[in-house]
């Protein structure tokens with residue numbers, strides 16, 4: 250059943266304008282249409298969660314938006330500019346950064362050096378070091394600052410992914426399953442950090458399978474299935490829809 254993309258998101262006075270607009274985005278891998286004619290608007294300062302079963306096209310969608318993958322059709326508009334086809338480092342400099350679902354670290358850098366390297370996108374070394382100190386403190390990673398990033402357990406690596414994003418002074422952070430593998434107690438640190446960052450004006454687009462986290466954090470949700478955007482709404486609207494619950498989120502609800 251196709252539920253349709255639903256009405257456009259209401260944009261209230263406190264959140265003027267869209268930060269990100271995705272129009273008719275499409276990506277094929279051979280015979281597979283991984284992302285199929287997806288359009289949505291992300292208002293400034295919103296936390297938008299993308300959900301859907303394995304293989305629905307979530308990571309591919311993020312790759313297209315951030316310039317890591319070439320789209321076959323469609324457009325990505327960010328902060329008033331057409332960024333379709335721009336390389337990731339140019340898009341990052343404009344203020345859109347992403348984390349990776351499969352975390353890879355520079356093998357020789359410590360936790361602190363990793364965040365300093367990200368902060369140097371916009372800052373000279375002394376300021377980048379100070380910023381990295383603040384961010385590691387905020388994300389409860391200060392004690393691990395001298396450890397090799399590649400030696401961290403997965404929970405801390407995911408937090409380091411978030412720290413790297415924050416260090417680039419972004420307008421939009423795109424998070425691909427940064428809570429995966431965390432208990433709800435362990436997720437408290439990143440949840441609190443994301444809320445605080447949003448209060449400071451950062452917008453978030455996230456894929457997250459841990460539904461209690463999505464319900465607590467997201468203002469709105471998009472549901473993807475077989476590459477298509479089948480529904481959008483508040484977490485309550487989406488989760489209470491019987492078709493979504495039965496067909497698409499049953500497995501994730503148990504996670």
Ligand SMILES: Nc1ncnc2c1ncn2[C@@H]1O[C@H](COP(=O)(O)OP(=O)(O)OP(=O)(O)O)[C@@H](O)[C@H]1O
Nearest residue numbers: 278281283301302303304305306307308309310350
């Ligand atoms: N580089 C690639 N080459 C070929 N097919 C790909 C490639 N990347 C993704 N796909 C296919 O595109 C579809 C969407 O994959 P994608 O990784 O975007 O899904 P996802 O929603 O992120 O899944 P998951 O929840 O497992 O992370 C799948 O059918 C996948 O096999």
Ligand SMILES: [Mg+2]
Nearest residue numbers: 307308309350
């Ligand atoms: Mg994925």
